[in-house]
Amino acid sequence: MLGLMQSSPFKVSHFPFWAAYLVVVLGSVDSYTAHSIWDIERWKSFNVDSAAKCFMTSWMISSYMDNSRTAILCAKNFKLISDYMSAEHQRNGSSDTNPFTMLRCKYLVIVVDEAKEHSLCSSENCQKLSEKGEVITVEKVWNCKGMLLSESGGDRDGRLKDLCLFFSLFQFICLRFVGYSLPQEAHKKLWRLIEHMLFEEKGYERVFRVIKVELVFLFDLLFTKYPVNLNPHRSRYRLLQLAIVVGAALISFYYLESPSTRGCGCFNSPLIQGGNLSVPALATVLLMMSILLVELAQFVIMIFSEWAKAIHICKYVQDERCRKNRYAEKLIEIMCRVRLLKPWGRQLRQYSLLKLYNYSPWKCTNNRLTAAYVDPKRNGQDQIAPTNLSEQVIKAIAQSLMMNGTSNLKKGQASLRLNDMFNQLSWACCHETTTHVIMVWHVATTFCEHEAPLRGTQLSKEPGEHFGIATKLLKYxxxxxxxxxxxxxxxxxxxxxxxxxAVSEARGLFKESSVSMDKRIEMLKGIDVEQCQENIVLQGAKPGRQFASVAANEEQIWKVLADFWVEMMLYVAPSNAAAAHADYLPPGGEFVTHVWVLVSHVDIKKEPHDGERHDDSKRN
Incomplete structure (x- = not known):
C-alpha cells in the first residue's frame, strides 16, 4: 500500500498522513497482546520497538514528501525545456542557427535557478530569464570570453563546447520519456544543424559521437545518482560524507596501530597479540580500507563523469569570478580532459539463421527449474562473434538519411527503386510484418554471401565496401x-x-544437424520454392536466386543489398519504445538505439502497419 501511494499517477495531500496511519496502527498491532509469558519480560524491547516505529513514521513521511517533490521537479525540468523552446520559436521565428558561432542557438543547457521555473509561461518571461543569466544556452557557451573555452586556450578542438551542446540535445531525448514534445519548427532547425555537421569532413563521425555522449548522459540520468549528488546543495553533503568515511578509517587505523592503545583492555586481546595485529583487527582494517577505496573510487568516477563536466562548464560560463580565477579554470580544464571508459564498444552483435538453426541450449542451465530465475535460451538462439561498427556503415546510414529521410521508406522498397529493381524484387518486401521481411532478406543475403566466393569475385581481393555493409547489417x-x-x-x-x-522450418528442411553450409545452399538451390510459400527459409532462397539473373554484375548485387539493409536500419529505428531502449543501456547499448536518437531529433515518425506497434509492451 505504501508503494502504491508513492507510484500513484495522482497525488493527494493526505497521503503522508495515511502512510503514518499504516505504520503506527497496522504496524503496532502487537503492542497490546502478549503471545507468551516471556513477552512480559521483554519490556525493554517494547520501548525499542516504539522508538523504531516513531523513527520509521517520520522517515516515511519525509521520504514520501521528498520523493513526490523530486518527481514533480523532474517533470517540471522537462516541461521547462518544452516551454522554453516553444517560446523561443515564437520570439525568433524560423531563423537558422549558425553552426560555427552557434548564434541564435537557444537550446537550454542548464537552468541555474529552479525556483524560477514557474515563471516561464511566455516569450517575454523567456527573454527575462535569458537576460538575467538564469538559464545557460548553447549560444552563451559559444560566446563565452573565458580562456577555458577559447580556441587559443583550453578548448582548441572544441570538445568542451561540444559537450554542452550534447548535454542540451540529450534533454530533447528525455522529453520522449515524459510525454512532452517540441514544436515541429524546432525539429526542423535541429535537422538543419545536423545537416551542417554532416556536410563537414567526416561529419557523420561527429554526429554519431554526439549521439554516443547523449546516451552516456541518458545512462547517468537513469542508472546513476550523478544528477542528485552533483546538485549544488547535495554535493556539500556528499563531500561531508566522504570526509567522515576517510576520518573514520584513519581513526580506526590509528587506534589499532598506536602503541599507546595496546595496553587498553579493549585492544589488548584478541585484537593485539604479541605486538602484531590479530586476525579480527586485520579484518577490521581491511573492511575500513575497502569502504574507503569504494567511496574514493565512486567519488572520482563521479567528478570525472560527463555530467559533472557539463555542470562545471556551465558554472564557468555563468560566474565571472570563476572565469578570472586561473586556478579554478585550470582545475576544470584538467577535469574535462580526463576520459573515462564508456560501455558502448562500437560493436555489432551478429546472428546467422542458416549457421545456428541447429543450436540447442544445454538442458542443465535451460530447464523448468532455471526458467523461474533466468530467461531460457531457445532452439537456434546463439550468437556468432560480434563485429566492429565500421566507418562505412555509419557513413551509409547518414547519407541515406540525408538523401531520402524516412518519409518514403517502406520495408526496403525505396532502395529497390533507387537501383531499378523494384519490379523484380518488390514482392519480397511486401510481407505482413517487418520481422518477416528481415528474416526473408537475411536468408537471401546469406545465400548471396555464400555464392560470392564460388563465383571468384571475393577471393582475389578484400571484401568491397557494399559487401561489408550488407553482411554486417543483415546479421545485426x-x-x-x-x-x-x-x-x-x-x-x-x-x-x-x-x-x-523460422528455426523450426530450417530444422525440418535440413534434417541432419551435421549438414555443411555448402550442402545447405545446394539444397536450397534444388527445392522448388514456388510450392512452399509459407516457409521463411525458402522464401529467402527465391530472391537469392533472382539476384544472379537480374543483377548485371557482382558489384551491383552488393550495392542493392547494402542499400536495402541501410534502409531497413532506418525503417526499424523510429518508435515510441523509449523504455525498451533505456533497458539495454547498462550492458552497453545497441546500435539501433543510436539510430533511434538520430531520427528522434529529426522528429521522424512511422505510422504502424498491420502487426506493428510503437509502444512498449513491457510498459503496458
Missing amino acids: LAYLVAFTPRLLPDHPYRTQYIFRS
Missing part, C-alpha cells in the same frame, strides 16, 4: 530479431513466434 538485424525483439516495430511476442517458426 537478425540478432535484433533473435535477442532484442522489443527494439523492433512488431510486437515482441509476434517477433519471437516468427523466429521460432
